[in-house]
Amino acid sequence: MLYKNKKLFIDKISANQIIKKFGTPAYCYSYAQLKENILNFKRNFKNIDPLICFAVKANNNIKILNEIGRFGLGADVVSKGELLASLKSKINPKKIVFSGVGKTYDEINFAIKKNILLINTESQSEIETILKIAKKIKRKVDIGIRLNPNVDAKTIKEITTGKTINKFGLKEKEVIDLINHYKKSKYLNIKCLSVHIGSQITNHIPYFKMLKSIQKIIDKSKFNFEYIDLGGGMGINYGENTQKLNYKKYSKKIEKFVKKNSIKIIFEPGRSIIGNAGYLLSKIIYIKKTGKINFIIIDAGMNDLMRPALYKAYHRIIPTNKNKSKVSKRHDFVGPICETTDKFLSIKSYQKLNEGDNIVICDVGAYGKVLSSNYNLRSNPKEILIKNLKVFEIRKKETLQSII
């Protein structure tokens, strides 16, 4: 993404041209950026040679999943829908893990039939459900057990998952008890110990603490896991001086851990793979100037991009036509939805804008489209992909007909 003669280009294609052809609001993805992120991730952990399972909940577009799968990645799914999408995208079932606290009998049954790598369980009741199905079909099922290490990921409270007050995983003692209880089971094969402590993590210290908790379980239980699933959560730079995760330190630490325990590692990254590869293209409908604030009313709303309203997430907003002016007045970029939280950004000054101008909300590839809703009875936006200098529509805009 860069400006040429003050015009914005995404992967060498003019943003204005894309908007002219495909309309707004629309999610636009860069294949080049996606590829770079995957190669970077692999490079960062090359000494560990992990199985990388993309967290489908970050972005479930079939075409995107297919591209990710072609780089050899698997998938981390949290519902039957995500499992179906991954299989349809030709992701290898033997590279799919199933996470989540509330998998139903039907979902588990389906996952077992599809021969996925493992089901990461989060409660004894869930294990019992798996056991019931396994007995019924007389098959041994591979499972993981998710540990809640009670580690503060030092991220936004709403996306923290590894503290005891969070619903996820099981406490150390519970994990050890379950291992002892089920390790000789004819129908269960405990293959993996899994963790996931939260998202948008930019400090390696919580990860270090997490590894320590895992080591404790291994030492205390003396159980030989085939895999340790370290989850995802790697933070990205949203452009507001966020600290950067020190991959080198994290990777070194894991390397030692792997050598000590001779174990295979699974990662479940979502945001770090697709986050900065997505843009939300939008158009200014109206500009409403009040005494203190210029309200820039755009045609994308919180139903299209929920993150700012949901967890006060910050996203840069940039114009497709740059100019040198500066209006020193507060600008609030807002959507058309009838909610005060339908606001994307409040900024002290901005370049001069006009009604009808195009703008781009950056870094929305992860937890963007997937969180969209039909609130205010608006249809979900389309998705497009730029690959090798070509632009493709990869999901149609929902029709009002289909949702009414």
Ligand SMILES: *Cc1c(COP(=O)(O)O)cnc(C)c1O
């Ligand atoms: C959400 C989630 C992930 C992905 O988190 P990112 O921050 O997007 O990397 C991985 N594993 C589990 C179990 C999750 O719930």
